[in-house]
Amino acid sequence: MTTPTNHLRPRRQWTVHLIHHTHTDVGFTDSQRTIARFHAEFLDQAIALARRAADPAGDAALRGFRWTNECFWSIEQWLARNPPERHPELLDALRSGGIALTGTYLHYTELPDADLLRSALSRARAFCDRHGLPLDTALSADVNGFGWHYASALLDAGIQNLVTCVHSHHGLAPIGRRQMPFFWQTHDGRELLVWNGEHYNLGNALGLAPGAVITYDFADELRPATRTADILPLALKRLPRYLRQLEDDGYPYDFVPLHVSGAMTDNAPPSEGVIRFVHRWNAADSGSITLRMGSPAELCQAVRVSSVPIPRHRGDWPDWWSDGPASTPAEVRLARAAARTRRWLGHLAERSGAPAPGSNESACLQRAEQKLLLFTEHTFSHSDSVCAPWDINVKGIGGGKRALACAAWEAAVEARHAALARLGALANLAPHEAGDRFFYKVINPLSVEVTDVARLYLESKDFDLLPLNPRVIDTRTGEPLPCRVSRAPRGITCDVVLTVVPGEEVVLELRTGTGALRSLARNVTERGLPDDIADDHTHATAVSGVRCVETSFLRIDFDETAGITGWIDKTSGAELLAPNRVHPPFCPVYDVTSVAGQAGEDMTCARSRFGRNRKGPGARRSVGTLSSIEFNSVTDNWIPVTLHYSVEGVVWWRVRLDIWRTEPRVDVTLRLHKTSVWEPENLYASLPFAPSGNQLWLDKPGAPVRPWIDQLPDTLTDWSCIQEGFCSSPLESEAGNPGTAPGLAVSMPDSPLLQLGPLGYGPRRVMGNPDLTTDTPLPYAWLMTNFWETNFDASLAGFHEFNFRVESGTHLSTPVAALARVHALNHGLTAFRIPVPVGS
Numbered sequence: 001m002t003t004p005t006n007h008l009r010p011r012r013q014w015t016v017h018l019i020h021h022t023h024t025d026v027g028f029t030d031s032q033r034t035i036a037r038f039h040a041e042f043l044d045q046a047i048a049l050a051r052r053a054a055d056p057a058g059d060a061a062l063r064g065f066r067w068t069n070e071c072f073w074s075i076e077q078w079l080a081r082n083p084p085e086r087h088p089e090l091l092d093a094l095r096s097g098g099i100a101l102t103g104t105y106l107h108y109t110e111l112p113d114a115d116l117l118r119s120a121l122s123r124a125r126a127f128c129d130r131h132g133l134p135l136d137t138a139l140s141a142d143v144n145g146f147g148w149h150y151a152s153a154l155l156d157a158g159i160q161n162l163v164t165c166v167h168s169h170h171g172l173a174p175i176g177r178r179q180m181p182f183f184w185q186t187h188d189g190r191e192l193l194v195w196n197g198e199h200y201n202l203g204n205a206l207g208l209a210p211g212a213v214i215t216y217d218f219a220d221e222l223r224p225a226t227r228t229a230d231i232l233p234l235a236l237k238r239l240p241r242y243l244r245q246l247e248d249d250g251y252p253y254d255f256v257p258l259h260v261s262g263a264m265t266d267n268a269p270p271s272e273g274v275i276r277f278v279h280r281w282n283a284a285d286s287g288s289i290t291l292r293m294g295s296p297a298e299l300c301q302a303v304r305v306s307s308v309p310i311p312r313h314r315g316d317w318p319d320w321w322s323d324g325p326a327s328t329p330a331e332v333r334l335a336r337a338a339a340r341t342r343r344w345l346g347h348l349a350e351r352s353g354a355p356a357p358g359s360n361e362s363a364c365l366q367r368a369e370q371k372l373l374l375f376t377e378h379t380f381s382h383s384d385s386v387c388a389p390w391d392i393n394v395k396g397i398g399g400g401k402r403a404l405a406c407a408a409w410e411a412a413v414e415a416r417h418a419a420l421a422r423l424g425a426l427a428n429l430a431p432h433e434a435g436d437r438f439f440y441k442v443i444n445p446l447s448v449e450v451t452d453v454a455r456l457y458l459e460s461k462d463f464d465l466l467p468l469n470p471r472v473i474d475t476r477t478g479e480p481l482p483c484r485v486s487r488a489p490r491g492i493t494c495d496v497v498l499t500v501v502p503g504e505e506v507v508l509e510l511r512t513g514t515g516a517l518r519s520l521a522r523n524v525t526e527r528g529l530p531d532d533i534a535d536d537h538t539h540a541t542a543v544s545g546v547r548c549v550e551t552s553f554l555r556i557d558f559d560e561t562a563g564i565t566g567w568i569d570k571t572s573g574a575e576l577l578a579p580n581r582v583h584p585p586f587c588p589v590y591d592v593t594s595v596a597g598q599a600g601e602d603m604t605c606a607r608s609r610f611g612r613n614r615k616g617p618g619a620r621r622s623v624g625t626l627s628s629i630e631f632n633s634v635t636d637n638w639i640p641v642t643l644h645y646s647v648e649g650v651v652w653w654r655v656r657l658d659i660w661r662t663e664p665r666v667d668v669t670l671r672l673h674k675t676s677v678w679e680p681e682n683l684y685a686s687l688p689f690a691p692s693g694n695q696l697w698l699d700k701p702g703a704p705v706r707p708w709i710d711q712l713p714d715t716l717t718d719w720s721c722i723q724e725g726f727c728s729s730p731l732e733s734e735a736g737n738p739g740t741a742p743g744l745a746v747s748m749p750d751s752p753l754l755q756l757g758p759l760g761y762g763p764r765r766v767m768g769n770p771d772l773t774t775d776t777p778l779p780y781a782w783l784m785t786n787f788w789e790t791n792f793d794a795s796l797a798g799f800h801e802f803n804f805r806v807e808s809g810t811h812l813s814t815p816v817a818a819l820a821r822v823h824a825l826n827h828g829l830t831a832f833r834i835p836v837p838v839g840s
Contacts, residue, residue, distance in 0.1 A: 456833075
């Protein structure tokens, strides 16, 4: 064995823990079903290798073999494909140590909510408890972060350690350095040991896997072929150099983990060549560097028993790769709706009982959960989705991913229908069998009082005279409620405003009106024409191109060219828009980076050079131009205003505001028609709801988070993947003084990405940058992107809708109250038709 020169030779005696596993992508390299079969086959191979390695009379060069099963999802695939009589083979390999198990189910974006994360982690825990297997460690590969709640969820599942292998392409590991441990402190003060590790193929780059070599993040003189069989000359150069560099960097341990794959691809099989090389190296080396195959749990145990102090850090760990959801915005909207329905059904079960085991409702909930677990996994399409968007494999794998969101939504809707049937919902009957009287039940299973819209749906088959000036009667009082008729799929809804306390059920009757346009109530307006007489129903005043809409709670100023210029809380006089805002609320901001060529290789190469920016240095930005403002007919409950914008990359962009007359609230529906653009592009909507003197809080799983404050060092600050929305609370409320300043709640049911940092290209500021202490986050909804060179949809074309709700007031002055309102705003009230009540 050739010895490296002295200055490249490590000084200390080293033990290298080789953790042999494959990175799991459900998609990306092949179809989802194919990958499921692959992982079951990988376990077959690992079981066979473990059995051969444990055979005393077998090949001694296999002794010490260990395969780490990265994700429990793979175990599920093997169990589903093998009869029960084979299951002891897997258990024997797990008990002998030939296969190591981790608590990770799959690798996720930050899309999953707290319930879904708990469900995912419960899978491995239940399996290990059932079979008496230890489980205290999870392994993460590729992804660049986790919501803060993930640490709590792991600890709740009995998992004490997390080993990470961050892939820093377009991202970054936290804390400013790799190959180091830290205790990640949770919201409630508990601690999870994290090994902040290296790329999951670093062992391959160092030459430790025959036939599976890569030169990634190395700038040395060596350029080995991927299928190099004799890797010893490569390992003799690179491994000592790497260990010497660790020593020079002040690395305090005499052991180090290196992750290694059996082939240079994700979703790779186990390789007996790795353990054979371990024996070859150890037999030839003088003993200064010892290789052994280990597991994540053994690594963490070695860290825990070491005398080296372990630093502690507290805060959110935003994922640089959480931008993926903006590449499939329509499907993410469906998935978020499905997850929200699951949570709503959970609230309902707390009040009315859980569905019976084996029932259709229970089966639908399980199906929705599984589809969500697969959709929210961190891959979005085939690896060639940008360079060859026409390829049938790209179409099939991308379509399969999108189908998961559709299936989750469908299962959640079916579970909701089954739950409402338990509460007395009327079956879908022929009109003459359903009866001529229309009664609806409105429910609120949440733990807070809800004032919101109850939408009484009426399909066209039931129209008769009902759409003609319908009347809604509150059966509690016998009095009519102000009603607005809105278009709905295959029919209409009759919209009324109700206040429903927790657990309350309100019964309404929908009656036929007279259909007469003329009455003594007000002046006559011709059918189909707007009411253009200025009176107390218009609520809009105009002065030299500026209009103002006022209610008892809000004053919103509109400019014919600048859009919304003011959003005033009338009880306090406070301006609710950020003083440092650049664009008015809901104004589109679009950027595209031109690519010189129009071939697939040009499109991918340009994107790969963006680094941690989501656009190139020559990105062209377009800000929306306001085309028109429409002040529509006012109803008893709402003042509607519509803004039309034009912007590059979009055929049309329409913002509809329903300004509440009875609440300090505005409902916003943004609809747009996106063009097809192959070049890297981003589309944002301005949300400058950040009043001066307030603190921004994000709704993330588990607990609220203050961006640029509650974060681990050196983590992403440009954007965050949120759950239901965000809020802005007066600083005095954080100190325990409620005060009189209004708080602000903004719900975002459809789009999860909130841009907070600069929109332009340039050096990215990570947590700890001193500029963050003097700057203020400025929110934008990051609606769409196709910037990645792989895995994202190349085209974002189509019709899209995004909804927002904005509410303000002193009742929202604390972040707890404001974010609870965000959730309530996204749940709203649920109305469904019921049979005619007895005695009615």
